Amino acid sequence: MTARPHAPGSSDRSAPDGDPSGTRTGTDPTAPRPSTRRSGRLVVLASGAGSTLAALLAAHDDPAWGARVVAVVSDRPGAGALDVARSAGVPTAVVAMADFPDRPAWDRALADAVRVFGPDLVVLAGFMRLVGPPLLESYPGRMLNTHPALLPAFPGAHAVRDALAHGVRVTGCSLIVVDAGVDSGPIVAQVPVPVLDDDDEASLHERIKVAERVMLVETVGAVARDGLTIDGRHARVGRPVR
Ligand code: GRF
Numbered sequence: 112m113t114a115r116p117h118a119p120g121s122s123d124r125s126a127p128d129g130d131p132s133g134t135r136t137g138t139d140p141t142a143p144r145p146s147t148r149r150s151g152r153l154v155v156l157a158s159g160a161g162s163t164l165a166a167l168l169a170a171h172d173d174p175a176w177g178a179r180v181v182a183v184v185s186d187r188p189g190a191g192a193l194d195v196a197r198s199a200g201v202p203t204a205v206v207a208m209a210d211f212p213d214r215p216a217w218d219r220a221l222a223d224a225v226r227v228f229g230p231d232l233v234v235l236a237g238f239m240r241l242v243g244p245p246l247l248e249s250y251p252g253r254m255l256n257t258h259p260a261l262l263p264a265f266p267g268a269h270a271v272r273d274a275l276a277h278g279v280r281v282t283g284c285s286l287i288v289v290d291a292g293v294d295s296g297p298i299v300a301q302v303p304v305p306v307l308d309d310d311d312e313a314s315l316h317e318r319i320k321v322a323e324r325v326m327l328v329e330t331v332g333a334v335a336r337d338g339l340t341i342d343g344r345h346a347r348v349g350r351p352v353r
Pocket of ligand 1: 157158159160161162163164192236237238257258259320323
């Protein structure tokens with residue numbers, strides 16, 4: 112599924128201030144529409160240590176940033192990200208695959224767990240599973256995923272290892288709109304990171320994560336403040352130009 116522009120008048124809770132800006136783009140019905148409007152409630156999905164989540168939490172007390180992490184949902188009961196969230200006083204939920212009879216049941220439970228917190232944006236920050244139709248259909252164009260490579264190169268769970276094995280001299284990180292594919296959605300932001308001669312997977316990933324945290328904080332804040340317009344493969348922060 113390709114992320115679709117958000118339809119005006121649909122269940123968009125993303126304008127708590129009642130600002131209708133961005134809901135229409137003039138009278139041209141074919142013009143791209145913003146998939147998000149001014150929106151502040153973030154639910155973060157995380158499976159890992161939570162350093163990218165920590166960067167979001169470091170930003171969210173500043174009202175000028177424009178967003179607030181209202182919950183963290185993980186598929187792993189032992190994820191460090193849950194401790195990061197608890198330390199910041201942010202509610203958590205765990206939806207572990209092992210607790211459900213099959214993948215569709217887990218997909219539904221994950222969507223239910225996210226929905227409880229009423230997000231305007233869902234941010235996948237080191238979430239190591241594909242999300243299924245219930246979540247995709249609930250937040251079309253309103254789910255973002257950070258990935259440690261310059262997509263479309265090196266999608267998947269071993270992006271840093273694959274980039275090193277390929278011998279690239281530059282890799283980096285990408286923030287994309289989540290769609291039904293594997294790291295295949297429209298690209299919102301990218302930052303390059305040079306590969307050093309003595310890099311191994313761990314050292315390169317650590318440098319990528321430094322860039323990833325800055326990219327994530329800057330871009331999620333901008334999307335929360337100004338919206339995100341998706342036109343086919345093209346995602347752009349802010350309102351449509353036409
Ligand atoms: C990031 O590099 C993310 O892109 C990848 O896992 C890392 C998350 O790290 N999928 P952390 O759990 O936030 O520390």
